[in-house]
């Protein structure tokens with residue numbers, strides 16, 4: 001896990017004026033909206049006895065702990081301790097850490113690091129997904145795996161003919177060879193354009209978009225450190241898959257996808273796209289949960305690479321660069337209440 005990045009951690013649509021717990025980087029945060037509609041992010045742990053504030057409620061933009069009712073402002077200051085007699089001062093240490101957040105591209109982004117956000121990599125730019133003519137669906141999938149393996153899977157063109165042989169890769173299994181491609185480095189990310197030639201896959205989506213049996217599809221796979229991948233699938237119509245692999249802890253990742261489409265934009269079609277995407281996630285999950293070591297190796301020589309792995313090699317190199325800069329986070333399991341994706345009930 002890496003520090004000094006903005007993390008897409010939750011769908012914007014999931015944050016309301018009701019506090020919501022967001023697990024990220026071995027910790028729990030609580031997010032809610034104030035009366036201006038702005039997102040507030042605090043550590044989800046009351047400084048009094050450690051209760052989760054996300055089980056509390058919002059009052060005049062402040063958050064009230066559900067255990068003994070302490071009340072905190074959006075900057076984390078405690079302003080009320082109900083059990084105290086009048087005149088008893090509030091301890092100076094009665095405060096909660098707060099975090100910079102911003103909203104963009106349908107996600108809430110939380111900054112985690114020890115450098116000022118201005119000195120760290122900025123949010124990448126995805127102008128394509130701001131096209132208001134696009135219809136989107138949100139998909140969420142939890143995987144018992146490290147986020148680095150999920151990210152690599154998102155940018156790996158070589159697995160589709162096998163892992164997705166019964167979904168969108170069904171047209172590739174007779175011809176799994178991939179064209180050579182070039183990797184374009186873009187600051188803290190990289191992308192690759194692939195011209196894929198394949199038989200038309202089975203299924204509703206391809207039937208609707210293509211009349212020919214043999215297709216040429218331009219696909220651009222892109223990733224940005226530390227956990228974002230985006231696929232632009234250039235068919236006559238547009239399909240964009242934007243995913244944040246949210247690192248919950250060393251064993252658990254919640255992948256949050258927003259799929260944008262320029263066709264079949266009627267709301268009734270959302271369910272079809274949602275169901276198809278979930279099926280693809282489950283296909284990936286079966287393989288990814290089996291990978292060992294769980295974390296993508298830091299050393300490039302630890303696994304084998306072929307030309308179609310070029311984009312994931314670039315990801316490993318950039319990850320190595322972050323670790324060399326001292327941006328790696330040491331796992332602290334004492335902070336986590338997740339093990340193998342299951343909450344520990346003590």
Ligand code: FES
Nearest residue numbers: 046048049065068
């Ligand atoms: S634990 Fe929050 S007020 Fe006591």
Ligand SMILES: [Fe+2]
Nearest residue numbers: 153159163284
């Ligand atoms: Fe996949």
